[in-house]
Amino acid sequence: MLAGRAPLGAAGCGRLLAAGLRALLCGLSPCWVTAGRQYPALRVAEPAKEKRLVHKEQRSSLVVRRFIACPQLARTVWRCLQRGAGPGPQPLLLEFAPGPGILTRTLLDAGLRVVALESNSDFLTDLKSLENSLDGQLKVIHGDFFRMDPLTKGTLKPPAVSSDKLFETMGVVAVPWRADVPLKIFGIVPQQLERNRLWRLLFAMYECSSIYRYGRIELNLFISEKEYTILTAKPGESKIYQALTVLAQLGYEIELLHKEPWSSFATNLKNGGLAVPKTVQVPNDHLCLVRLTPQQNLFTGGLKPSNASTFIFMVKQSFAKPKSKLTDRLNSWSLDNSDTLLKALEIPQNAAMCNLYPEDYKRLFEALQNSDMFAETLFHDEVLASTRIMNL
Incomplete structure (x- = not known):
């Protein structure tokens, strides 16, 4: 967790959002400054509209989704994503499942180029409207990150998406494995089949398939504290040290950027609950923002994508x-x-x-x-x- 910052919580996010709206209504400056540069504030999403869209998602989605609905949490995530960034132009950032787009607007305000990959048609309409108000800084695509490159024949229909077409649309070209990171990805991993989703990304990384055909793609993912504990377990911890642990630690540089309570995120659950997975083996009170950067030296020696x-x-x-x-x-x-x-x-x-x-x-x-x-x-x-x- 960032030093000196207490977790936000749902109530704190609500108070902060209300305060921000009061500031806008009082006519405060429409600009804000970061990293020595001043950016014009983009259109602030209307809380009532966001609530309506999330409520509509509650009726249509079978998968529990979590959203960043608090501007302060969005700024915290933005600072985390900037950690370790060098001078000069930053790689393009792909945000999957942005939902109401609170983080999307924060990233755009900071001057980043963003591609938003969204599967829900209602969120997609609002994001498209934001895209049209900008001059090429945001690209919105209909798709589901976890339905990338399915093993089906024929033409793919959204939300399934081809990585080749996606990268062509983004204008990202393949680079050698040992080159710098060509693309950063951010998103919240759904809790259903969370382990399988992590396994699928791991397979693709080791085989240099799907998104990893284009180089060492950096993942910045909110995952459950349980899965983070497994990814970082030590030898001898027999209950949590697993095959996934070995392969993840060998293949990725794993960095914990931030920990946030589950209650800080909005959900699409009809009863408004959190649906926090319970476990008796390891703590699971937070979502962990984890950076997974493929190791440059992974394929030195006898290990190759082919084997x-x-x-x-x-x-x-x-x-x-x-x-x-x-x-x-x-x-x-x-x-x-x-x-x-x-x-x-x-x-x-x-x-x-x-x-x-x-x-x-x-x-x-x-x-x-x-x-x-x-x-x-x-x-x-x-x-x-x-x-x-x-x-x-």
């Missing part, structure tokens, strides 16, 4: 019994020189799968790739099963 799916399922199979010994797992893969291999890798022979560091898994995979006794066909059925995850 990444095999690596992923080697790790997943290793965690089928996380407390089992590594030597037993190697023997199950018909590797008869496991003692020699572990000695060369300086891994204890009695090490359990849940005690290996992410880098150990990569070194193990690269060593197995050079072994005549190791067959990738051991994972053939699991690789085929990946299509179910990729098509969610």
